[in-house]
Amino acid sequence: MRLPTVRRTRTVEPGVMAGTARLDRRTKRLVGRLRPGDIAVIDHVDIDRVAADSLVAVGVAAVLNAKPSISGRYPNLGPEVLVQAGIPLIDDLGEVVFEKLREGAHITIEGDAVLLDGETVATGARQDAETVAKAMADAREGLSVQLEAFAANTMEYLKQERDLLLDGVGVPDVETRIAGRHCLIVVRGYDYKADLDVLRPYIREYKPVLIGVDGGADALIESGYTPDMIIGDMDSVTDDVLRCGAEVIVHAYPDGRAPGLARVQSLGVPATTFPAAATSEDLAMLLADEKGAELIVAVGTHANLIEFLDKGRGGMASTFLTRLKVGGKLVDAKGVSRLYRQNISGSSLLLLVLSAIAALASAVAVSTIGKAYLTVVSEWWDNLVFQLGQLF
Numbered sequence: 001m002r003l004p005t006v007r008r009t010r011t012v013e014p015g016v017m018a019g020t021a022r023l024d025r026r027t028k029r030l031v032g033r034l035r036p037g038d039i040a041v042i043d044h045v046d047i048d049r050v051a052a053d054s055l056v057a058v059g060v061a062a063v064l065n066a067k068p069s070i071s072g073r074y075p076n077l078g079p080e081v082l083v084q085a086g087i088p089l090i091d092d093l094g095e096v097v098f099e100k101l102r103e104g105a106h107i108t109i110e111g112d113a114v115l116l117d118g119e120t121v122a123t124g125a126r127q128d129a130e131t132v133a134k135a136m137a138d139a140r141e142g143l144s145v146q147l148e149a150f151a152a153n154t155m156e157y158l159k160q161e162r163d164l165l166l167d168g169v170g171v172p173d174v175e176t177r178i179a180g181r182h183c184l185i186v187v188r189g190y191d192y193k194a195d196l197d198v199l200r201p202y203i204r205e206y207k208p209v210l211i212g213v214d215g216g217a218d219a220l221i222e223s224g225y226t227p228d229m230i231i232g233d234m235d236s237v238t239d240d241v242l243r244c245g246a247e248v249i250v251h252a253y254p255d256g257r258a259p260g261l262a263r264v265q266s267l268g269v270p271a272t273t274f275p276a277a278a279t280s281e282d283l284a285m286l287l288a289d290e291k292g293a294e295l296i297v298a299v300g301t302h303a304n305l306i307e308f309l310d311k312g313r314g315g316m317a318s319t320f321l322t323r324l325k326v327g328g329k330l331v332d333a334k335g336v337s338r339l340y341r342q343n344i345s346g347s348s349l350l351l352l353v354l355s356a357i358a359a360l361a362s363a364v365a366v367s368t369i370g371k372a373y374l375t376v377v378s379e380w381w382d383n384l385v386f387q388l389g390q391l392f
Contacts, residue, residue: 234260
């Protein structure tokens with residue numbers, strides 16, 4: 001059987017790069033199809049850090065964005081991540097890149113131009129550390145406007161979902177037993193891998209209810225765990241994970257529409273809907289709280305204003321109120337991997353092993369049984385040496 005030819009990105013000359021284009025208007029959906037060396041073509045205003053981290057992790061060779069990666073609304077963190085990783089970022093290429101390019105096309109990047117079959121199809125603005133720093137500085141000046149909008153969104157959400165926030169109205173019944181247990185809620189956000197790794201002893205000892213929020217369910221599987229529940233709009237969790245046996249809660253719009261429900265049902269997986277205007281990670285916290293969780297541990301969730309804004313959606317205002325609601329139970333694991341890391345040097349480990357051997361040898365040497373064993377071993381050794389001497 002003939003294997004398909006795999007084209008890798010190659011540098012033709014300084015400032016020129018050729019490779020395979022992968023296109024999608026949803027960055028997190030595109031990440032699942034990307035391979036190392038691919039050129040990602042996206043349509044993403046204000047690239048957030050989570051999206052940038054996922055692109056870096058995949059190993060893309062370059063990112064072509066139809067929209068501005070920094071619009072100036074707020075200082076989003078994604079472009080800086082890409083530039084620091086040495087990944088070329090070309091901005092504001094326009095709708096033409098999706099009209100002219102097709103999935104799998106072999107394209108060339110020359111400076112700030114994109115070429116297909118030797119012809120320029122789009123020209124944008126190539127970003128570097130200097131241009132990103134300037135755009136971020138300009139964006140910080142307008143942060144007060146975004147803060148006012150965030151406050152307005154927060155009040156609007158409070159009016160819309162006050163029954164859910166205050167009384168738990170609308171929280172669906174679930175089969176998973178939560179009352180009196182710890183809940184670990186995993187979002188595929190900042191530092192989730194490192195924090196999950198550090199939390200292994202906690203998970204082993206307390207056996208919390210494992211709740212994956214969309215792609216957070218995949219993160220749990222990748223770390224060697226099976227989620228008990230999956231909550232989200234089902235746009236970034238894989239089919240195999242949806243079939244893992246976890247209880248599935250589909251995030252629906254306030255009017256009851258749930259676009260992700262059809263996908264789950266097509267896989268033959270039973271699911272319950274949870275209509276609300278909040279984000280999926282907020283629904284996971286509210287559900288755990290309403291069902292009597294003793295403690296809620298959050299991994300990869302959003303914890304500060306810049307992260308709320310960096311998520312790029314007005315609905316993030318719900319996170320602020322949700323944290324006020326469940327604050328007494330909530331423990332944010334963000335950055336725990338940087339706060340505490342178990343480091344054992346090789347020399348320390350060797351010293352520990354040698355000390356254990358020395359202690360064991362001493363115990364054997366002073367005990368009656370140990371002396372008898374030493375006598376037997378000594379005689380066996382003398383016989384072995386004698387027999388070897390006879391051979392040679």
